[in-house]
């Protein structure tokens with residue numbers, strides 16, 4: 001047993017911190033930490049800055065333009081990015097699709113598509129869920145019917161994050177209705193900038209626009225856009241979801257929230273007293289802080305096992321469930337401590353003079369209600385518990 | 396003991412429910428929020444139905460109601476997700492006028508409220524969600540027979556639509572002291588008043604209010620000079636009882652709505668309702684709602700009684716309703732999956748409102764502390 005982190009990794013942490021201190025535009029960090037969103041242009045600007053350093057695709061191996069980091073280095077990167085308030089870039093392209101293409105793509109697909117992600121030309125979105133396929137993903141209905149060298153694709157994707165800013169979508173499509181449901185699903189790359197593809201926004205709590213409905217109506221997609229073999233999407237999907245398994249802990253982002261919570265607790269409230277004098281509040285803060293420490297070490301424990309060669313298993317479900325719950329608790333505390341100024345609707349605030357409420361407080365309610373999604377998407381908390389019960393407890 | 400509505404309350408319930416079923420749902424609310432004239436028209440219609448005066452005694456021109464009648468109105472408002480400021484105008488504002496004025500002045504002030512011609516807002520002067528008035532940052536200085544008030548409050552709930560502001564201003568002593576805060580009735584159009592409007596996360600209206608040397612006459616003082624804090628406490632207790640009722644309306648809607656959704660949503664070849672873990676979740680929602688409902692009713696019935704008992708029961712109710720509302724709202728969203736966080740469904744809007752209610756008029760830590768400070772052995 002040993003809690004220390006090796007010197008090389010520590011040095012990387014310092015290097016990342018120094019880089020952020022020097023290069024991360026304070027306005028970007030300020031916005032991210034205050035729960036505001038960056039524009040696509042701002043994201044591209046940050047991407048360009050990271051690109052100079054070679055850190056723009058942190059999950060990729062060296063030969064494809066990434067830093068070639070191992071699991072520990074990637075994790076440290078996540079932690080430090082979150083803590084610094086570095087915007088999370090075009091994540092679907094870089095962290096989800098990129099590694100899939102590197103692992104399963106044809107040489108032509110790699111040659112064409114990876115550089116377009118590296119240059120931030122392509123913004124991909126993930127078309128998995130459908131109206132009738134939420135938790136039960138294998139029930140998806142989007143049809144891809146072979147016609148010569150093309151598939152003709154028809155169907156509806158739901159809850160597609162960032163489809164409104166993306167130009168391409170990777171979809172799970174049904175290429176066969178025979179046999180087990182999973183075996184008839186294929187992984188298809190589709191250009192969104194063509195007739196037959198319609199994106200409609202879905203507004204979520206607090207007036208957020210991040211998810212969409214994507215309708216695809218008789219769109220021709222070349223067979224060369226198939227990733228892996230026909231009917232082979234299930235393994236690719238597992239690989240893809242596995243790649244972000246530790247991200248569900250949101251350690252860095254949670255630590256940034258915890259830092260803000262602690263700062264606000266030590267401030268003087270409107271009644272002229274330090275908030276920490278409120279024993280109930282002080283205890284709630286300490287409780288979630290200890291929850292976060294426990295989650296952080298649980299994540300490190302999974303990571304250490306992985307480094308020693310043990311394949312990570314269903315215990316990552318523990319991390320996903322706790323990561324979401326802790327973030328919900330932290331953002332709730334932030335909202336509560338911001339009191340009335342944190343309860344405003346940011347999209348309705350007047351901009352005709354001095355701000356009505358401080359910038360750091362304006363998004364607190366919206367941010368809290370937006371985090372409600374964390375225990376629903378990417379395998380809900382109920383589904384994670386089913387996994388634990390079935391795969392770890394054999395019940 | 397009787398926890399049921401009496402005949403008059405039943406009638407009031409049916410009337411409000413019919414009206415809102417007809418006039419108010421999520422789609423209509425969206426339209427209302429963009430159309431001040433339509434909002435004003437709806438307000439007048441509600442006044443014509445007699446809602447504003449429903450809980451006021453006859454001697455002030457009300458409809459012979461008791462404070463508990465607000466429960467009926469607010470419970471239906473909660474069910475129908477109404478964002479009209481009955482709470483700020485009739486419940487809190489009305490209470491301050493009734494308690495703070497007398498004789499003709501009282502009649503003159505309340506009449507237009509009951510008639511739906513005047514809306515009110517309490518500007519208690521701080522940045523919290525109307526918890527108390529002793530930390531107001533408004534100040535008022537005596538000026539001949541009248542007063543001059545100055546200060547700024549960033550978030551005045553219903554400050555956007557209020558015709559009269561009830562301003563808590565420090566007239567002596569220093570911040571945090573109970574003595575020395577006075578309530579003033581200020582015309583929202585008076586010289587020196589400026590407002591900028593916006594909405595809260597739950598779509599209720601609000602405004603920043605800045606007062607610059609606003610002159611008010613002595614007749615506009617509500618209650619005793621320097622004695623406004625207790626008056627605000629009483630009015631906010633009425634506010635707590637009202638939002639407890641509102642929360643019950645929301646919770647009692649969310650449970651069957653969630654049950655119905657899980658009965659019809661098929662995943663893995665079966666309705667979600669077949670999963671026992673979800674059945675238990677809904678049973679817990681029910682358990683939470685029942686305990687909260689008992690306390691919301693107790694709160695409503697404690698308003699006109701002994702002051703200490705009132706405060707204890709109001710605090711106990713607020714804590715219970717907050718706990719239950721948080722659970723019920725959270726699970727209603729969770730069991731709806733992605734649909735729960737979509738603005739297209741009313742489920743998420745109820746969840747938001749339940750969370751805002753938790754912050755209004757003192758959050759749980761405030762009311763736990765108040766309950767503890769007033770604690771006495773549980774009597775038989």
Ligand SMILES: Cc1cc2nc3c(=O)[nH]c(=O)nc-3n(C[C@H](O)[C@H](O)[C@H](O)COP(=O)(O)OP(=O)(O)OC[C@H]3O[C@@H](n4cnc5c(N)ncnc54)[C@H](O)[C@@H]3O)c2cc1C
Nearest residue numbers: 126128129134135159161373377378380382729730732733
């Ligand atoms: C903000 C947001 C962003 C998203 N982004 C994307 C995206 O980019 N791409 C994409 O493809 N999808 C995306 N999703 C979809 C997301 O993955 C689904 O919402 C999720 O899989 C749940 O599906 P559902 O919403 O249909 O809920 P349902 O599956 O209908 O579930 C409803 C409730 O029932 C429970 N439940 C379901 N099955 C069981 C069971 N067997 N046992 C016990 N309980 C069960 C669930 O846990 C949930 O509480 C996003 C969703 C959200 C909210």
